[in-house]
Amino acid sequence: MKRRTALQASIGVVTALALAACGGGNSDDKSTGNAGPASVTIALSSAPNSLDPAQIAVGPFLNYVDPAYASLLTRKADGSLGAGLADKWGYVGKKNTKFKLHLREGVKFADGTPLTATDVVNSIKYFQKGSGPGGAWFRPLKFSTPDSSTVVITSPTPNPDMGTLFTPAYLGGAIISPAGLKDPKKLASATFGAGPYVYSAKQSVSGDHYVYVPNKNFYDKSAIHFEKITVKVMPNVNSQVQALKSGQIDLMFGTPDVAPTVKGNKAITTLQKPTTWAGLFLLDRDGTVVKGLADVRVRQALNHAIDRAAITKAVYGDYGTPVSQPTMPGYEGYSTEAEKMYPYDPAKAKQLLKAAGYKKLTIPVNYGSFDPVTTKMLQAVQDQLAKVGVTLKLKAAANFGGWINDLVSRKNAATVLSPGTGGDSNFYAQQPAFTKTGIMNVFGVDDPDFNAAYEQLAESDPQSRGAASKDLTDVIVRKALALPVSGTDTIVLYNSELRGVQFPKGTGQLISNTLWTTG
Known part of the structure; x- marks a missing residue:
């Protein structure tokens, strides 16, 4: 049970950037569809499990947190780090093990309490104990405070x-204020941050809409662009589209089905970016369940046996990109060489299988039937692998919890993570599946070639990091540690009067809603 709980929490951060939470809400100007200067409304498909930063899911759910909680650092449009609550930052020494943050002067929490280094440490220590998906990355960290601002x-x-x-x-x-940490139960339904807005419980209805109004104690009044930010819960994506067209909402996350319905509408802008890769994680690389998967020739055969371009077109249409590697174009670690390693070649696949001693092979695979798009992709892969003598024995789970149970059972040699994973730097993106202690490496496979490349990346400096990241991708693909199929897009549909809605370079997370403005 402990393993299952940890896995469920940690995998949340693996998939978060792919979760297309969709919804709608009420805008001040319902007649024109324009985002007026007074407010902006965001539509999401699900209500938050909590407003507590240590408990809430990430991905689009950040829209419930961003307005009220300023972060220590930000992400600029060019992908670089920017100042937040901290105005100076950087490594101490050259080992990539110590990082220093200097806090901005004059920052106060929404309740007027000054921000100190001790507050930062106490907040992160609280976060380390939380059940949110990001906590796993913070738990090994230690902290010191040389002075009140460092x-x-x-x-x-x-x-x-x-x-x-x-x-x-x-x-x-x-960062959460001392008042919030004093009574953590209140964090679920109130905000205790230092962001440009505060949650207004009086104007909100839990489970339906969440309203944020300006924080009178925010350190930079010029950065408050709206009199109100509303996040409206609307489970039906088609209802969201209608609300966007009528001006009731200003932004939603789209799907390949609904995105084409707004083409040609000048009042609505479509933004799309490959953010995740969909395919199979080849878990059993030591051959515990399927002996053949321990042979690199078998894993390479699987990669030659699928027509990625055809599958991507059939399943994702204009909102997908064929990929042979566990990352996408435009992201750190993307390798043009790796993308050429496995052209569609069923004859080559059969040759490799024969050389490895296999004419036929059966691989048990678990997946989530709750995701129809990813299921369609898997079925297409199943059909194509059957043509080279490989049978995928599929085990469906009706919900995410069932998928977790099937994964940790160690009865399945491969798995499909819905809706995919990625949208991050290679250091974070490849750790869960391929390091020995990675949360998805349920068989504990220890690959020395991967380890060496990962350690090289971990120790790299800014000048060598790009090459080291690419080398890591090349190792993963050359050894066929996975079976990537498609890079899938995150789709954002929004009111054309909004400005600043974008994906920072090299990331799959939409820029904070506090940075949007209006035309």
């Missing part, structure tokens, strides 16, 4: 991208 973070192992942990996407940098 925090030093120490990692037991090298991390070349420690600053990313303190950006909004990971939530640990969303």
